[in-house]
Amino acid sequence: MTTPLTLADVQPGRPVRITHVEEHPSTGRLLAMGLRPGQRVTLVRRTAFGASYYIHAEYQQFGIRRDEAEILWVEYTD
Amino acid sequence: MGRIHGLRGRIAVIGNPNSGKSSLFNHLTGLRQKTGNFPGVTVERRSGALRLPDGTDIQVVDFPGTYSLYPTSLDERVVFDVLSNPKGEDFPDLVIYVADAMRLDQHLLLLSQIRDLGIPVLLALNLIDSAVASGVRFDAHALGIRLGIPTIEVNGRTGEGTGLLIQQIEHLYNDIWTEHSQAAPFTLTPAMQDLVRDIREAFPWVTRDYQALIIAHHLHELTYLQPEEVEQIHEILQRHPFVSLRAQVDEIMERFQHIDRIVKEVRNQEGGHRNRLTARVDRVFTHVVWGPMIFVIFLMFIFQAVFTWSTLPMEWIERIFSELGGGIKYALGEGWLSSLLADGVVAGLGGVLVFIPQIVLLFLLVALLEESGYMARAVYLFDRLLRKVGLNGRSIVALVSGTACAIPAVMSTRTITNQKERLITILVTPFISCSARLPVYALLIGLMVPAGKVLGLVSYQALTFMGLYVLGAAAAMVGAWVFNRVLKTEEPGYLLMELPDYQVPHWRNVVFTVWSKVASFVREAGKIIIMISIVLWFLASFSLPGRMALAEEAARTEAAIQGLDEGETEALIASQKIESSYAGMLGKGLEPVIRPLGFDWKIGIALVTSFAAREVFVGTMATIYSIGSVDDESSIRQKMGAELNPVTGRKKYSFPVALSLLLFYVFAMQCMSTIAVVKKETGTWKWPLIQLVVMTGLAYVVSLIAYQGLTALGY
Incomplete structure (x- = not known):
């Protein structure tokens, strides 16, 4: 049983899988850039005060803002 | 065929x-x-x-x-x-x-x-x-x-x-093109089919269902539709249940299902590996502490390189153009045509081309950072900080470039995709003290600040220098904050960006980038700069009929009485001529406006002429104070420093006057080249004019407060 969590809450270094993307003006862009349900991602690190997130997904890295990470619902895969 | x-x-x-x-x-x-x-x-x-x-x-x-x-x-x-x-x-x-x-x-x-x-x-x-x-x-x-x-x-x-x-x-x-049919990756829902059918019936030039759908999604953003067409499509949309955002998400998901199947068939391996080099470098470069520090080191290197490596080629360009001007005067003799060509056109052209070494160097270094993939990391690191004042992570590139020259800095904002953030960056970048302010700062600080050192370590003059730079940067931040409140946008802000794998920059791409930016600067900004140069030349060289001749006559008589040698006589004539020119008249006309700041008509002339470029201030002061050689900064300082105020009998370039003038140059938009490039980059005169009014207005107010305040305190 896993508690629902967003990419903004996960522990750095632990791989997760995206389960759902909330509707938001940025949703289309997130999906188009490959951050879509089923995709495995890892939060690598944050900038100071948790403002921006460095994440890794299949062959590439992204920088995203906290509010963008908050619409990505995920579950741990390990 | x-x-x-x-x-x-x-x-x-x-x-x-x-x-x-x-x-x-x-x-x-x-x-x-x-x-x-x-x-x-x-x-x-x-x-x-x-x-x-x-x-x-x-x-x-x-x-x-x-x-x-x-x-x-x-x-x-x-x-x-x-x-x-x-x-x-x-x-x-x-x-x-x-x-x-x-x-x-x-x-x-x-x-x-x-x-x-x-x-x-x-x-x-x-x-x-x-x-x-x-x-x-x-x-x-x-x-x-x-x-x-x-x-x-x-x-x-x-x-x-x-x-x-x-x-x-x-x-x-050559008409031997074959396309194979493929399974449709995306099918319209019955409701959407009705919608696109209605659009296609009303607009026969819409030949595809998906084309009709795209038009429906972006109805208010399409530049080619007439207002009545937009209205007509809007009415069609009203008749159908159509939620753009929902439809976009559904469409993208459906397409990906199809795509995932294809990719599985043609790719032999599932992905998931990170580029090791990128991961290792980023552990340091995007580190919460080391990341920003490394960025600052890169910036200092760029600043230093642009500042020092460009000095020599800039001197060459200046020399070439002054030789060229001299050659034209020699070949054509004295006269308005040779003066127009030499002092107007050639000097104006030189004024444009002299920036090229800085522009080339800056764009070269920025292109290297961009191509290598580093710039995306800087944006990731500074996004939050700059977003607070309405800027964007990418603004940091422009702000730092601005310490060398606002022109390439403004051009570098093209990488900012949010138009509001880009505009604010363009508007505040000229607040950053550029290299052209240096000669002005040097002259005035020399007049105003004693040569001693704080605790025997750092000189007062160097501290003042630093203070002026900090002041400019602070004005940029506050300015951004204010513009952010005033300007409205419908564009959502976002960071979400790829951090591409690091790679060795490819020379072809770097050369093309630098080349296209330099060429567009020369072409677009160059036109405007040369035009303004010619206007300024006209103002400084002409006057009402007879006035110039009279001034020259008076100067010759004066020189004869004082027994001046040939060089001194020429210098005196130049000084008297500029005083009686249109520029001189402007300076005198300006005097009532700038007197509350402690400026006289001589400074007024220099303000007018240094609109071409701030460093022209020094040259104009040299002409007015009739010093033969422009390069002799110390002798200008002596002459200016020795001048007494005829009313008070005290030194004219007192502390309040010099400080007021310094502050004016920190804030004022005294650069036609920047105005030209902002016009080019924003595509309208509106923003450079707003910039001119806001910056120069702020400069006026700050100088006024400084001068009046200090005078009231008895300085």
Whole structure:
């Protein structure tokens, strides 16, 4: 049983899988850039005060803002 | 040779950001490139000619990188705007779609959308070395068959495969183009089918269902629709249940289902590995502490390089143009024509070209950071900080470049995709103290600040210098905060960006970037700068009939009485002439306005002439104080320092006057070149004029407070 969590809450270094993307003006862009349900991602690190997130997904890295990470619902895969 | 009827000889290069699109474009077109804007928007449009083996020239246009036909930034809107309008000038015969093989699934999304618009597509599958090295293999042939479109493997870095690509292009133009049918990646819901049918019935030029859908999604953003057409489509939309955002998400998900199936078939290995070098470098470069520190070191290096390495070539350019001016005067003799050519046109041209070493160096270094993939990290690191005042992570590039020169700095804002954030960056960048303010600061600080040292370590003068830079930077931040409150935008702000793998910059791309930016500076800003130079030349060289001759006569008499030698006489004549010129009249006319700041008409003249460039202030002061050599800064300082105020009998360049003047130069928009480049970059006179009023207004108020305050305190 896993508690629902967003990419903004996960522990750095632990791989997760995206389960759902909330509707938001940025949703289309997130999906188009490959951050879509089923995709495995890892939060690598944050900038100071948790403002921006460095994440890794299949062959590439992204920088995203906290509010963008908050619409990505995920579950741990390990 | 059978040509398909109605082809226009125009090809579009389209792809996601970081797909290697621009590299391929460079390989296809070589140096024969032109930069301009897409019609109606200030989005950069690069085009070049591709010569087919049969000798025909085809125009190739490079489009901004975009992830889908539902973009979030204004730049990317150009893609759907052009592709949904078959009547438009830029509508292509063929799209060369560039996709990175490593991120095939993501990159096939936009491709499948473009296919549905019914435009012939050629897929250039960019197989960069790192893809090969990582052991992932693709069956490009199978991919082409599955997609139903010709697919060519290329290497964006080396240009491998470009020949085959050109062959395929020629096939299209010679009517031997075959496309295979493919399973539809996306089907319209019954409700959407009704909607697109209604749109297609009302507008016969809409020939595809998906084209109608794109028009419905972006109705209010399309530049080519007439207001009544928008109204008509709006009415159609009212009759149907259509929620744009929901429909976009559903469509993208459906397309990806289809794409994922295809990718599984043609790729031999599941992905998941990180580029090791990138991971290792980023552990330091994006570190919460080391990251920002490394960035500051990079910036200091850039600043230092732009500042010092450009000195020598700048001196050469200045010398060449002063020799050229002298040569013209010698060849044509004295007269208004030779003066116009030498002091107006040639001096103006020199004033433009003298910035080129700085622009080249700055863009070279910035292009290297950009191409290597580092710049994306800087944006990631500083996004939050700059967002607080309405700027963008990318603004940091412009703000730092501004310490060298505002012109390349303003041009570097093109990488900011949010138009409001870009505009604010452009508006506040000139607050950053540039290198042209240095000579002015040096002269005035020398007058005002004693030479001693704080605790025997740092000189008061150096501290004052630093203070002026800090003041400029603070004004930029506060200015950004204010503009952010005032300006409205509908564009959502976002960071979400790729942090591409690090790579060795490719010289071709770097050279093309630098070349196109320098060329566009010379072409666009150059025109305006030369025009203003000629106006300033006219103001400084002419006056009401007879006044100049009278002034020269008076100066000669005066010189004879004082027994001055030839050089001193010439200097005195120049001084008297500029006093009686239109510029002198302007200076005197300005005096009532600037007297509350502690400035007299002499400073007034220098304010007028130094609008050409701030450093002209020193030269003008030299002329007014009739010093033969402009370079002799210390003697100007002595003359200015020795001058007494006829009313008070005290020193004219007292502490309050000098400080007031310094503050004026920190804040005022005293640079026609910047105005020219802001006009060019924003596409309207509105913003440079607002900038001029706000900056110079602020300068006036600050100087007024400083001068009046200090005088009241008895300084």
